[in-house]
Amino acid sequence: MDQAAQSIALTPKDFKSALKPVWCPGCGDFAVLNAITKALAFMGLPREEVALISGIGCSSRIAAYTSVYGFHGVHGRALALASGLKAARPDLTVLVAGGDGDGLSIGGNHFIHACRRNMDMTYIIMDNEVYGMTKGQASPTTAPDWADSKLTPHGTGIRPFQPAGLALTAGASFIARGFTGDPNGLAKILVAAMEHKGFSFVQALSPCPTFRPEQMQWKHHVKAFDEEISTNPIEAARRIQADDGMSTGIIYQHEHPVFRPGTGVDNGMGSIESEFKI
C-alpha cells in the first residue's frame, strides 16, 4: 500500500499502541487517549508526522499509548521539549499532554512562556486536581479545603489556579475546556486546537476515581458554554471568571503571530570562518 493510501485508511485504533495503560479503571485519561486518536484519524495525519510529548505523572504516560512518535520526558518539562522539537522540525504536528501538577506546578513557568511564545502546537492538561502517581497530593488546581491528602491534612489553604485564565493572561491564542465524559466533544475541540495556527491550550476535565472519587459526579455539573467562541480577550476573561470552571467548549481564539525561529537558508560556513581572520 502506498503511503498516501495508508494514511487515508488510518482509524483511531491505528493511532493506539499495543501497550496497556497503567491507569485505574474509570480514569478519565482513557477518554483523552480516545479523543486524541479520534482527532488524529479525523485529520488524516500520517503517524510518523505527529509527535506526542509528555512529562511525568499518570496522564503523561499517554505518549506510550499512541503509535505516533513520542517523548516521555522529565517532570514538568514537556512543553520545553516540544518547543525545541517544533523549532527544529516545524513540519511535524506537535501535541503535548500531561497533568495539572506537571503543567501548572513544576512546569508552570514553561506553561506561561509557551502560551506567550505561541509556537504552533497543542497542549492538553488532563486536569484531575490531584497528583495521582505519587498517591494523592494536592495540585495547583485543588480546592483549598480538600483535606484528604496526608501531606496537607488541613487542606492547602490556598486558592487554585484557573488554568484557562492563566493561559489567557499569558497570551495563549486558543483556549478551550473539554470533559472526558464527552470524548466526541473533546475530540472536536482537539481537531479545532490542532487546526489553530499557534499555541492551543485545552484543559480536559479528567476525573480521578482513585484519589478524587467525588469527581465521578462531574458529569452532573459539566455543561456547555452557551456563548460563541470569543476573539476578544476582555470578553474571554469575563467568561472564564464568571464560570464555575465546569463549562466546556472553545472559550477564546485569536490569530497572533506564530513564533517560528530560524527561517533562513544555509549559506555555508565560508563567511563565518573568514570572520576569524585578521
Added chain:
Amino acid sequence: MNSQNTCDISLAITGSGGAGSITAGELLLSLAGKNGCFGMMRRSFGPQIRGGEAAALVRISHQAVECMNDSFDLLLALDWNNADRFAEEIALRPDSLIIADPAAGDIPEAFRDLGVEIIEVPMKALAKDITAGRPNMVALGLLSHWLGFCSDEAGKLIDQVFGKKGEEITGGSRTAFTAGFTEPLIVAAREARPRPERGDRSFKGERWHFNGNQGCGLGAIRGGIRFAAAYPITPASDLLEWLSPRLEQLGGSLVQAEDELASINMVIGASFGGVPSLTATSGPGLALMTEAMGLAVASEIPAVVVNVMRGGPSTGIPTKSEQVDLNMAVYGLHGDAPHLVLGALDHADCILTTEWAVRLAEALQTVAIVLTDQNLAQSTVLIPEPNYQLPEIAGRLIAQPTDGYQRYELTASGVSPMAIPGTASSTYVADGLEHTESGKPSTAAADHLAQLEKRSRKIHSFDFGKHWADVRGEGRTAILTWGSSSAVAREAGSRLRAAGHDVKVIALRLLLPASPEKLANELKGVGRVLIVEQSHSKQFHHYLRAYYDIEADTRTLARPGPLPITPAEIVEKIDNWS
C-alpha cells in the same frame, strides 16, 4: 629578565568604564597582528553593568602565546578611578613603567610604592584640542610608538573600525593617534631605552583573532550544530549571542528559553527531531540542567552543553575564572549515567574540543559536556590559524524505515539506530523510564541491567584515539593538568626546559570516560608529577585519584581564582620540589 627589551611585552590599559581602555586594547592587539606579532588580551571589568572600571590586559609577542605572563612591563592609566581594584591583577615589577595622565591625580599607593618609573603624558589635554579626539586614541598612539608599530597600519585600522561612525570620528581618532604616536615625552623615553629585538617575524600564514567563546561556537557549527537554546548567564552569554545569527546563516536556529531547565529540554527535543543541538551555560545553569541531562542519557538523545566555568559556588565571582565545575560535570548526573566530559585546553582547542564533543555526542547518542572557563571564553588571542585533524567519526546512526523497529536494540557497540520523526514504520517513544529494547517501560532487573550495560558499552568500548590528551615534551617530571591551566603549564614547561629541566606536560582533554591506561603509559618512567588546577578543593586531583593510578611522587598546585595561575608559580613549585 627585563622583557621590555624583548619582543614579549605585557601591558595593561586601565580606565573608568567608558574611557575606552578596552577599545584601545583591542585595537592594539589588531595592530600587533598587522605588525607581524601575535598576542592575547584579557578584559577585566568590575561588577557594574555600565561604568565602573575596565582594564585591557594585553600580551604581545613575536611568538604565539596562549596565556598571560607573570607580570606587566607597562601600565597605562587613562585615569585612576577605582584602579586600586586592579592592583592585584596587574602585577608590576620595579623595572616596569607607568604612563599616566597628570590630570588624573595622584598615583594610587598600590602602584606608586613599587618605585617604578613614571612618565606623565597629558592624554586628556592632548585629546581635548582635537575635534572628536579621545584620550584612548592618544594612548593607542603612545603604546604603538612604544612597541615600534607602523603608524600607517594604525591609520588603516582606525578607518576600518570607525569608518561607520563618520568622517569626524574617524579623523579625530587618527589625529589623536598621531598626537600620541609623536608625543615628544614618549619618543624621548623610548629613545632612552634599548630597542626591543624584533624576533622572528617570518610567519606568513593566516592569523586568527578570536575569543574562547567564539572558538567554541565555531567548533559547534563545524561539528554540525544547527539548533541552540539559550538562557543568558555570564560568562557564556556571548557564546550564545555569537551563535544566534550564525545558526540562522546556516539554516538553523536559536531560541531564547525561559530558563536553563527549558533550554536543555529544548535541546533534547530538537535533537530528538534529528537536528544536532547545543546549549551553553555556566555553573549555576549547569546545576539546573543536570536532571534533563540524565533524561538525554537514558533516552539516548545526543546533546551538547558547553559550560563556561566561573568563580563559585552560587553567584560567586561571575566575571572571573575558576576550574570548579569538574565535580559537577563528572559526578553531577543522577543514577548511573555514562556520559562524556571534555575540557578545552586553550583558545584554539576550544574549536577542536567543541567540534569533537559534538561529533562524539552524535555518534554515541549521549550527553557531552564541554568545560571551558571565563579565562578562555572572554580573552582574545591572535594566533596562527588553528589546524587540527580529528579522527573520522561516523555521524548519528539513523534508522531506516523498518517493521518491528526497536529503538533501544542491544547491539554489539551499544549504539542502536535512531529513528527520526518523519520516518514511516519506525515510530517509537523516547523514554526516561527504564525500558525494553522496543522502548516499552520496564522495571525488570534484566532489562535495567541490559540497558545500563548498553549505555555504558557504547562509551567504554569506543576508541577515542589520540585526542584524549595533549602531551608535550619528555622527562622524569610531569605536569598533569587540564583546561585553561594547560596553556600556563605548557609555558612553564618551555621555561623549565630552557633552564635545563626535562619536563613533560600532560593536559587531559577527555575527562570522561577516563583513560587510565593511556595515562599510565605516558607516566612510564616519570618520577615526579605536579598536578596543576585552579580549584581550592583540588577537584582535578580528586578526579585523578578516583580514576587513575599514579605511582610517582605527586604534588599539587591548586589554588582558587580569580587571579589566573601564572607560569612562574609552576616553575617555582618544580624548582623547589624537595
